[in-house]
Amino acid sequence: MTENLPPIYNFPPLYTCQPNVLIREQQLNTWCDLLLEYAKNNNAWCINQEGFIMGTSESNNNTIFKNESIQRAAPAPFIDQIWRKMLQSQKVVKSSSGVYFMLWRTIDYWSSLMLQWFETCGKLNQVVTLYELLEGDESLNWEFHGMHQSLCEECLQRLCDRGRATLLKEQNKVMGIKVL
Amino acid sequence: MHLRQWNFVETTTSGQPVLRENEKDIYVEHAVGCYQGKSKILGRQKGRIYLTSQRIIYIDDERPTFNSVSLELDDISSVEYSSKFLRKSARLSIFLKDLSFDANDSPTGPMALENKTIWSCPICGSQNETLASLSSSNISSFACSNCGIVPDYNMIESSVAPPSSINTTPIEDHQSSNTEELECAACTYLNHPSLRNCEICGTRLPIENAEDGAPRLTDKRVKIELETKDGLTEGEPVFVQLSFRMSDGMLLSQTISKLLESQQREKTQKVYNKGVTLVNGRNVQPKRLEIFDLETKLNRIGIASLEKSQENQLINNDIILGNALSDLNNLMALASDIEKLYNTKQRTESQKKAPLLIVDREKFLTKDLFINEISRELHSFIMTEFQEQKKAEGVILVSLVDIYALYNKAMRIGSGLISPQELREACKKFDELGLSELQLTRINGRVLCISSGDSFGFIKKKILDIVNTTPGADLLELSQQLNDNNANSWTVGIIMEALNNCVNEGQLLVDEQITGVHYYVNFDWRI
Numbered sequence: 001m002t003e004n005l006p007p008i009y010n011f012p013p014l015y016t017c018q019p020n021v022l023i024r025e026q027q028l029n030t031w032c033d034l035l036l037e038y039a040k041n042n043n044a045w046c047i048n049q050e051g052f053i054m055g056t057s058e059s060n061n062n063t064i065f066k067n068e069s070i071q072r073a074a075p076a077p078f079i080d081q082i083w084r085k086m087l088q089s090q091k092v093v094k095s096s097s098g099v100y101f102m103l104w105r106t107i108d109y110w111s112s113l114m115l116q117w118f119e120t121c122g123k124l125n126q127v128v129t130l131y132e133l134l135e136g137d138e139s140l141n142w143e144f145h146g147m148h149q150s151l152c153e154e155c156l157q158r159l160c161d162r163g164r165a166t167l168l169k170e171q172n173k174v175m176g177i178k179v180l
Numbered sequence: 181m182h183l184r185q186w187n188f189v190e191t192t193t194s195g196q197p198v199l200r201e202n203e204k205d206i207y208v209e210h211a212v213g214c215y216q217g218k219s220k221i222l223g224r225q226k227g228r229i230y231l232t233s234q235r236i237i238y239i240d241d242e243r244p245t246f247n248s249v250s251l252e253l254d255d256i257s258s259v260e261y262s263s264k265f266l267r268k269s270a271r272l273s274i275f276l277k278d279l280s281f282d283a284n285d286s287p288t289g290p291m292a293l294e295n296k297t298i299w300s301c302p303i304c305g306s307q308n309e310t311l312a313s314l315s316s317s318n319i320s321s322f323a324c325s326n327c328g329i330v331p332d333y334n335m336i337e338s339s340v341a342p343p344s345s346i347n348t349t350p351i352e353d354h355q356s357s358n359t360e361e362l363e364c365a366a367c368t369y370l371n372h373p374s375l376r377n378c379e380i381c382g383t384r385l386p387i388e389n390a391e392d393g394a395p396r397l398t399d400k401r402v403k404i405e406l407e408t409k410d411g412l413t414e415g416e417p418v419f420v421q422l423s424f425r426m427s428d429g430m431l432l433s434q435t436i437s438k439l440l441e442s443q444q445r446e447k448t449q450k451v452y453n454k455g456v457t458l459v460n461g462r463n464v465q466p467k468r469l470e471i472f473d474l475e476t477k478l479n480r481i482g483i484a485s486l487e488k489s490q491e492n493q494l495i496n497n498d499i500i501l502g503n504a505l506s507d508l509n510n511l512m513a514l515a516s517d518i519e520k521l522y523n524t525k526q527r528t529e530s531q532k533k534a535p536l537l538i539v540d541r542e543k544f545l546t547k548d549l550f551i552n553e554i555s556r557e558l559h560s561f562i563m564t565e566f567q568e569q570k571k572a573e574g575v576i577l578v579s580l581v582d583i584y585a586l587y588n589k590a591m592r593i594g595s596g597l598i599s600p601q602e603l604r605e606a607c608k609k610f611d612e613l614g615l616s617e618l619q620l621t622r623i624n625g626r627v628l629c630i631s632s633g634d635s636f637g638f639i640k641k642k643i644l645d646i647v648n649t650t651p652g653a654d655l656l657e658l659s660q661q662l663n664d665n666n667a668n669s670w671t672v673g674i675i676m677e678a679l680n681n682c683v684n685e686g687q688l689l690v691d692e693q694i695t696g697v698h699y700y701v702n703f704d705w706r707i
Contacts, residue, residue, distance in 0.1 A: 012691040019690065030705070
């Protein structure tokens, strides 16, 4: 899980909140990069406050904020600071349930990538369900495959705003999409 | 003209005089100028006067190591005080003894001659003393005090010692040895003739005879330059003046005159080796053994008296022998003590220490002057106390708290502790007093330290080097590595401050654990 992270992950002072403000700023940036790298490597679309990956079938009980190999763990107040920094730099989106959606690509990037998919697969002008888009066989090799549904809605909303798509809703829940 | 009475004074680098053994300082007067006769002495117009039990020492404020001079109290015959008048500041005229006269009244000691003739009785063999000189004409009036028989002059002629010959020979002996070496009255060490104080125990030596012809060597280190002519003439009493620029100098003058008085008294009072009868097998005291005095009082004549005297002699011999043996025992015990002392002393410290000045509050008129003196003492104290660190590392860095404890415990017990406030003020004065080697610095904006040069930068650099080679070092390991040769030169407090400073400046990163704080060099997150 954490094997492919850069070597700074094993640097003990990383887990202590540095007293110098300027240094701490850079330390938090390092954490942001680490978290995104981690999420990307593990296809972790959402991570909860404690650093556990959510929504995956395999049961893992290690968090990124704890490094077993050097016996270090970041304290909770410091983790709060890290998430605040992530939100501030728009690297994550906090959902209503308190988990964080990791944005190793920006939402705009995802929405244009989806548009590309519609075009290449010839799905223009027909209704496609969200399940088809995210879990279907046709999107298997695409980067957004397996994306969390609420994050996907966010991306598709961008397309609607640009006037390229209409969302089909049922009971206030997005069921399908039609790209013009 | 260069007065011979001016002597060179050794001073510490911080401008305090180095005292002799047995010397005690009594009073310090500030802002004093020196005059010889009526003329100012160049370069000695602003300084301090230290009055000690042996000397009056002038320490120049500007160049303490070159321009400082002293006068021996023994050279002073009298002092005269003149108060402030219009623009003329208060002065103390010090009249010096003319050295050429001194020779005549140099004490010849307890060997003053008495006109006595000693002869031994040819019958009983006891020695007789008569107050007049003997000759064949008046012999009939002196009977032997022991057996009561008047001897024939021819028989005692050979044993009669003319009054002078017995007593004067040892004296002449004594004096001839004096011309080369001066014997210390206290410890009998033979000193070089140009020394004024005993090399071993510091006692003042008797002033040597001027009749020797050779004038006493003048010290080449003392250079006296006068502004105008001093107006001193041959035969007139020689005098120097001290001019008080700030105070009225009353206290100093009174102390000096009192000191001179008491010294006169002490000189007559203190006779070393009191009651000694023999030195190196030579009779020092012309007094005979007491038995003869006793016998003359018996007033018996004839065989009875002879028997009695024999008996007495035996008893006395017994007593003397007994005394001698117990004295010998005492001497042996003393010798072994000294040997023991010598052995321990030799191992610990080879150089002997001169007595320290006692900086007492009462000696100073104002607090400011007291602080100045404290500052000087503090400077030399730190320089000697941290000598090894200075030698090994090149820098000194001690927190003021440590200095406070060290200084008060080492120097101030008995002479009144100083307060933290006073210590800080004294440290602030270093620069003002020209003691540029140390300065008061504030590290991390809160901790006051005494440092020499950029010692804080030095310790920071050392710490960074250590952390670089051993990442994750904690305070304990750092202090062990910094003080690796058993020298406790870097205190934990100082190291902690240096670490905090490094962390605040971003050179080090911290890793806080239950086991302690570990430090790492910052490579990744440059500011």
